[in-house]
Amino acid sequence: MIRKLTSFSTRHRWMTVVLWTVLGTALTFVGGAMMYDVTDSQAGDFLPKKYDSAVALRIAEEDFGTKPDANALTVLVARDDGGRLTPADQRHITGTAADLGRERVVGPKPEPLMKDHSQTPRVSPGAVAPDKSFRLLTVSLDGNPNDPGLQKVYKEFRDHAKGAFAKEDLRVGFTGGIASTVDDVDAEETTGKVGSALTMGLIVLLNVLVFRSVAAAIVPLIAVALIGGVASGAVVGAAKLFGIELDASTPSLISVVLLGIGIDYFLFLMFRFREQLRNRPDQDAREAAAETTGRVGSAITSAALTIVAAFATLGLASFGQFRVLGPAIAISVLVMLLASLTLMPALLAVFGRGMFWPARAWKKEHTGGVAARLGHAVSSRPLRYALASLVLLGALGAGAVGIKMSYDQQGTHETAAVRTAEQISRSLPAGVSDPHSVYVRSTDGTAIKASALGDMTRSLGKAEGVGEVGKPVLNKDRTAARVDLFLSVKSDTQKARDLVSGPVRETAARTAPEGTKAYVTGTAAVFADIATAVEKDLRLVFPVAALLIAVILFLLLRSLLAPVVLMIAVGLGFLATLGASTLLFQHGLDRPGVSFTLPLVLFLFVVALGTDYNILITDRIREEMEKPVTARHAVAEAVRHTAPAIATAGVVLAGSFASLAASPATQEIGFATGLGIILSSLVLSLVLVPALAAVLGRGLWWPRRSRRTPQHHDHSMNHQQHYSADHQQQYAAAPAHFGRHAQHAQHEKQGRI
Incomplete structure (x- = not known):
């Protein structure tokens, strides 16, 4: 199925690219225009109906005709000179408030498919300070406080109110509701833009350094932007169709996830595509793209499905924010998977060898380098590297002892x-x-x-x-x-x-x-009720998600032992990340605890996304072990070929999540997910898993047995002879270092290790 899909997309490469471009452009516009129609910023609306506060909210709506308003803001009115409010001031405040409650606030002309938020605000008198230093008013506006259109209407009202009260020598201050939302957005505007620019710069810089090519740096970003537009439109369409309201944070999370995994999958394909062109210089680019995706497609599909499975388990959660987040991200990842098997190979077929222009060094295989040295070191001394990795993960994981959950809003800006x-x-x-x-x-x-x-x-x-x-x-x-x-x-x-x-x-x-x-x-x-609901959800989602991921790994690897090894590895990575986050935020920064959403977010993102890298390295180890070489030699080759792709992809994905740390509201999630991805890619996938594979040898695939056809055997023998000839000079340059590797290989052939 995968090969048929990729073959079709590469044969009709221009049609595939044009179709995705049209879809991406159209759905980006639709998703952006209608996203705020399907989001809800009221946390109470996501609570199950049985909880105490949820029952109270229903009584408020059914018996009193009122609903808690996220836009309700408090206005403070005081004298300019800081003195006590006089009876005349009180009359002016009452009269001006009444005028403001009668005047319609006209917002900017809405874009197509967007709402017109122009409206007449509701203004009500409030409490007076005991010392008569100020009086409060309550103002309410209709709409989603995260919608830029409503935010502009609020700013119009705010400026008009300031001017109206200033005529009476009175000053005003705004807090709560949409006032706090707008101030936070304005405070984070610069940091958000800087964070996005740094993330894009990091992606471009890494790709230029790795591939020495402008196309290899720019094309993946453009492709992922188009795919993200399609995913956004698909999520909005599904929410509209089924009448689902999404949490306000969902759009930003989708963007970060798609940027990270999209670049990852494109990098996996480009590295293997480059290897294919190098090994077969006379092969047509279209055929090379189809063959490359056919080989890597199963690993990418399994990796994407682990993410989908993990987030699908959120559908079992009782807390609505989790329950709607799962399907939204699952839909987005499925869109990215489809693009990885169609659009990305089509782009590789279109650009061909031009994807790596003007670099030329890639056309000749380099058997040395950091990746080769790492592969040899891990495969020749696997127990040492496995123990070192376990000690590092265990030390970080120990920080999770005494962890506490915090529901406080951390790191707020000092706004008006x-x-x-x-x-x-x-x-x-x-x-x-x-x-x-x-x-x-x-x-x-x-x-x-x-x-x-x-x-x-x-x-x-x-x-x-x-x-x-x-x-x-x-x-x-x-x-x-x-x-x-x-x-x-x-x-x-x-x-x-x-x-x-x-x-x-x-x-x-x-x-x-x-x-x-x-x-x-x-x-x-x-x-308080959300805390209870989340605690119950964590006990349900964790085991179900772990089971689904294990099943997918079993279907991919067709082994009982290999999935267990990978699940233990990612579990240790999760604990290490959670422990490090606890050490930093709860103990280092002396906060009441870590954010209540952090364990679940970490589990889903670090375990599901981190499994991508484990799947890629394990799939390559299995491919190399199918050849008539020693298990340790196969591990060394697998690391040599995949380390650049995994390291680059890991840094890119970690950088994408780390950009969330620019905002105080998502600082913990940004730091923790970034660290978790780094541990998953550089420690688990490139050290711990290969080391365990070298220790277990072909027993890793138990109870499956390796089967080789004569043709495969002959091809593998030729490959091994070619490998030995290429490495002869390298062995001569470092006889003691590589001699130990040769001795291990000879011992394993004789059945001694």
Whole structure:
């Protein structure tokens, strides 16, 4: 199937390239225009319905007609001179707020397929500071706060509000909701652009250094950009078709994953294509591209399917953000796999030997170099290198002892929104800009009396962590009630989550009127429930994903022992990466713990993506062991041929993920995934796995036995003679070094090792 697909794409190479170009251009536009229509930034919307905060959100929507708004922002109004607000100031604030609530904010003209976010904001009066130093207003806008169109509408409103209040010698500050989102986006704009530029520069620089060719550096980037556009459109289309809402972080994660694995797969093909052209200089480029992809295609397919399988297991998660992320990335990787078997070989067939122009050195095989020395060192002293790798991984993995999960927002920028929130918290409860609510619903359909809520209100006011409690509000038929409260600590901290999930919920449940049940919601309550859901999901997803990856490895390698070796290797890589991240962030930077999403993200990305490199080296080791050479000789040859591709691809993929570290919100994920990919490619795939293969020899493929046809045997013997002749001068140059390798080879032939 793979060979038929690649043969068709190389025969019709121009048609294949044109088709992907048209699809990429069209779907890039569609995906970009409609992506924000299928994303949701409200974490509470992804919680299973059974959780306490999720029930409260449903009561708010069903009985009160309100839904928590991610765009609701708090506006602080104060005098320019810092003095107390006078009665006249209060009247001006009330009047100006009313005017702002009547004026329509007109946004920029929308692009085709994009929404017009022009709207009239909802403005409501809020609390006044005890010392009369400021007054608060609450403003709400409709739309996705991550949508650039809505962000521009907010900026128009912000600038208009500043001008309106300035006429009365009043100043304003904005915090919470879309205000915080926009400030963070503006703060990260420069670092984001620099990070993207450095990643692209790294890819181009590495490819130029490795291939000495401009085409080899630029063509993969253009191809991956086209494929990414197709994947983006496919994900948006699937979300629209099935009515699925994606998490706001999904588009950026898809971009990073596709850039990394896309360049990886193209590099695997280019290295093998170059080797094919060197070994058969008279072969037509189209035939060489088809044969190359036919050989590497199975390894690439298996590598891609491990990623798909790993992320598909997220469909079993109860937390919606995980459950929708899995299919989105799986679809994207499947698109990349299809392109790897069609577009990439077609491009190789189109460019042919011109892909490596103007370099000429590649036409002659170099038997020396770093890769050859590494292969010889690992194969001649496998136990030493295996133990050294295990010690390194074990030392890093030990850092995971005592790991804690943190749900706090780490490394926030010092923005205007943050400074405004701090000013508010100095005079009012810290949670005033992010209130929580207790919803009470009748369990038997009887009406709730306002007087019956008095005991609950008084008890909540005395509960630990509660700074202020509002008056109860009943719905129209009096079957539900709402009691708003402000926490005395910031809502996005672990302390707030502990208070809400403990004293606040206990007090609400204990003092709820007879015949009713109380539910608490708000930022802290939602994330407390998310913590519980994630903990359960981790216990389910890890083993299922590991089992699926093991099955794929078994089908590829047709061995029982080899998949076990690879799974143990990637498992050690995962623990080492998690341990190193814990040492740095939890202990080194003295944070409460590592991000709660880090273990799952690491497991999926490091294990699934890291397995790519193990599959490539193992597949080449098996190919070399099919020849009539010693097992250690086969390992040395496999490392010599694949080390450049794996090392380059690993650095590129690590660089892609490391770009996430430029943002404080994704700093941990960027560092950890980058380190994990480096360990997977340079330590596991080039040292540990080859060393174990050299120790186990052909027993690695147990219970499978090697079968060789006479033709294959003759070809392999000729290859070995050719190899020995090419290396004769090298052996002479270093007789002691290479003599030990020859002695090991002779011993293995005699069955002594």
